[in-house]
Amino acid sequence: MSGNTSFREELRGRLAPLRWNLTEAKSGAEALDLLHADKETGVLLLDPVLPDLLPAEFCGLVRQQFPGIEVLTMNTTTGHLLVGSTSPTPFASRLAELLYQGTTSSLPVKPVVKPTTYVRSSTGTPGLRGMVGSSAPMQHAYALTHMVAARDTTVLVTGESGTGKDLIAQAVHMISPRQKAPFIVVNCAAIPEALLEAELFGYAKGAFTGAMQSRIGRIHAAHGGTLFLDEIGDMPLSLQSKILRFVEQGEVQRLGSNDNLRVDVRVVAATNAELPNLVKQKLFREDLYYRLAVFPIRLAPLRERENDVTALAHFFATKFCPGVTVTPEAIEALYKHDWPGNVRELRNVIERASIMAGTAREIAAKDILL
Template sequence: MGSLAVQYGQHDVVRFSVVVVTPNNQLRQTLQEKLSAERWSVYQAGSGAGALELLRRLDPRDPVVLLDPMLPDLEAEGFRAIVKSRFPEAQIVMINSQTGQLLAGSSSPSPISAKLVDLINNGGTIRIHGMMPPSRERMQPVVERRRMRTGRMIGRSEAMRRTWAVTRMVAARNTTVLITGESGTGKDVLAQEIHLLSGRKNQPFVVVNCSAIPEALLEAELFGYTKGAFTGAVQSRIGRIHAAHGGTLFLDEIGDMPLALQGKILRFLEQGEVQKLGGNDNIKVDVRVIAATNADLKHLVINKQFREDLYYRLAVFPIHLAPLRERMDDLESLASAMMARFHPNVELSGEALAILAQHNWPGNIRELRNVLERAVVLAGSGWEIKGEHILL
């Protein structure tokens, strides 16, 4: 694997490489062009699983990984943990998902990763002598983001107290969890909270939205495939189940999973093994499974649209999230938390809060977030959200 040659002394040469990991194809190409012009050897991956496979196959020396925190298959912290365990010499720096600006220094600050900060953020050229690690101020954005990753379940209503109590109990175990509730109630947030409270918190949290991936591709995404397994399979790839090894697999919208695939998911849950498409080897995986749905799975079972054995295997520990209309005691605290996120200097007036309290919220917390974000825009440069800014 080629890499940048850096001259330290008259005869000493050290070589480095950079791997850009982001689903943003345009951003990958832009960084490729910018860094290649400075003689870095640049490699690209559109997902966490793809990056791990790339690193394994190429086995670079001291790679610098530019990591987009918004990966389609792995949580950024989980990806970082896997990379550091498998490639301990790797330097990891976080990049903005849209602009490519580096948000922080490497997980173990080094001269090379520090120069990437200077090169991409400031457009400078690569100079090796006199390089300094990133300052505490430059690392602050990622530090703050990590701090906000836990404790995102907001509310002190009776419904939320019950939910929080059972969440803490089940998080400490490897029990399979089925989260139910209407659309927009925050099932994905609860799943992440379970993961972050568990002993797997430093391992991958891999999300698979069963309704967002076409049926023809879902099996390959979940189980991976070997080179030549189907048209377009130009190289082998691990699946998202394998990518979640040691961590948590979140199967969102499980009620939309095709019947033909449900049997294979059941076998994975029962045996703890996966087999790539086109492969013959069974691969052992250690994965905790959390599933979520807004559908009535029992009704789907009765109508032969969902396997009964899979339902009972998933619903070992069911948790139901109450709709917002049944936990209106949490409305003010939810609104305050969202306002602080959208614009910390804008306050919600009593008139606006009263209007919010009279609404039935069919879209639940997602709808509340949209209403408040729109209100912040309508308030313009004002410091207060008034009743006239609330559009329902």
């Protein structure tokens, strides 16, 4: 794991003869996502200069969520392992020795350390206001949100529709030092393409017919705070280079004006589209994708969130009808469903059920209409 491309290449070359399954990550967030996806990882070689997280934060997360993985820190200048003062495992010492010597010929073919468990405990990770659910994927999302919120790093929230991406974006702002400054939302899918540029960047007087006076755009309105670009996958290609310039350089040019105005805006983007696919189809700029995806937070679909349906059902029942409970049979009925619309769909089902329940003080299985 290293943000340094040439260092990763060098290491890949040196480890290639071992025929290990090698996976590379450019940032702490990407590494955590890959570890979640591939439970076979045994060893993580870490460049301690991470582009997104402090090494201690990253190591703490890996220790908490993947206790079986051995994290070995590297010196990227020398290419040697920094085997710390705590006693290293025999594997770490051997790898250190071999990398130090610049030869890997006698390394064991497989890493000797295997991951054992994947922590699913509900303890340790603080949650986020307004968000219910303590499944492992949600704890992972909460932890990433807490870690990144304090910085100005751009965040990309992904996940199916209704998984809570808006809530995460709001949380990033609300627990950041920018919380008292504006949180401006732009739904890129909801504003017609012809109006989006003026809406985002503003315009100078006379920029187009009807521009009777100058106006600042929503980017400007977010100065000092956070701009939430929702449905970023729908951002027209024609506007993407201008957005990239704003995200990279903090510069905004109003329509019909040559002045470059500087703004201090943190960007959070969200999408339910697979941006890498859009990049392949040339519908989304690759450079913008990489710039936005500095710190990705992926929200799992509800069907992958273990027991969260129970907690969410009780939460929404209380919200719509304080004092009402949900019977175990009703909960069982909820678990038979796949939830393609995710939490939004569950919320709607419980809202309807609380009406169907009438004057009863509980929501029964018969009230659950799927």
